[in-house]
Amino acid sequence: MTVAHHHPLIRRGLAQSLGDSGEFTVTSYGDVDAVLAGVRARPDSVVLASRTLPGIDRLLGAVRGGELPRVPVALLGEAAVAHPSAVGLPPGVSGYLPEDADVRALSHAVHTLASGAAVLPAAWIQRAGATVSRGEPRETGGNLPLSLREREVLTLLGAGLTNQQIGKRLGLSAGTVKSYISAVYAKCGVDNRVQAALFAHGIEVSAA
Known part of the structure; x- marks a missing residue:
C-alpha cells in the first residue's frame, strides 16, 4: 500500500x-x-x-x-x-x-x-441517507439504536477482540456473544466483522 x-x-x-x-x-x-x-x-x-x-x-x-x-x-x-x-x-x-x-x-x-468497496465517515452516510454495502437504506438519525451491551460489543469488535475474548471481557457465553454480534450487524447495517470494526471507528462501507 x-x-x-x-x-x-x-x-x-x-x-x-x-x-x-x-x-x-x-x-x-x-x-x-x-x-x-x-x-x-x-x-x-x-x-x-x-x-x-x-x-x-x-x-x-x-x-x-x-x-x-x-x-x-x-x-x-x-x-x-x-x-x-x-x-x-x-x-x-x-x-x-x-x-x-x-x-x-x-x-x-x-x-x-x-x-x-468505498469507505466514508459514518456520519456522512447517515446524514445523506445513503446505502451501505448490503444495499439497505440507512436511517438518518443521530445515535445508533444499540443497547448498552451492544455498544460494548461493538467497541470490543473495533478493538479487534475475538468472540472468545469478548465473552471473557464481558462475562458472556459464546452463544450470547454471537447473538449480540448478530444484533450489532443488523442495527448498524453491516455484513461482517471488518465492517463492524470500521463502524466502531466512525467509518462506514458504501456500495462500490
Whole structure:
C-alpha cells in the first residue's frame, strides 16, 4: 500500500503505524510524481493520499483516465469535516478517512478498499441517507439504536477482540456473544466483522 502526504511527520507516522501492524508492505511519498511512479510499478496498491497533496488531481486523473484503473485512492483529511460537499470529493476517489484515525480502523479500511468497496465517515452516510454495502437504506438519525451491551460489543469488535475474548471481557457465553454480534450487524447495517470494526471507528462501507 502507498501513503502519500506532503507533511513529513504525518507521512512517517502513518507509514510506520501501518507497517508495524505487519499486514502491509508500505511505501510513502511526499509528492505526486513519486506516487505515480511507485503505483505504476505496483498497480495492486491501495493509496491513502492527503486531500491537500499538491498535484493530487494528476493522481486522480490517472485513475479516472484508465492509466491506473484498479488503484483505489482514499483521501486523508480533517476528522471534523462534516459532509462530503465540504471536501469536494472528486471522481476517482474511493473514500475519505480522518488523518488521526486509529491504526486498526485504517488497516480495516485498506482491506475494504482493496476489495472494491468505498469507505466514508459514518456520519456522512447517515446524514445523506445513503446505502451501505448490503444495499439497505440507512436511517438518518443521530445515535445508533444499540443497547448498552451492544455498544460494548461493538467497541470490543473495533478493538479487534475475538468472540472468545469478548465473552471473557464481558462475562458472556459464546452463544450470547454471537447473538449480540448478530444484533450489532443488523442495527448498524453491516455484513461482517471488518465492517463492524470500521463502524466502531466512525467509518462506514458504501456500495462500490
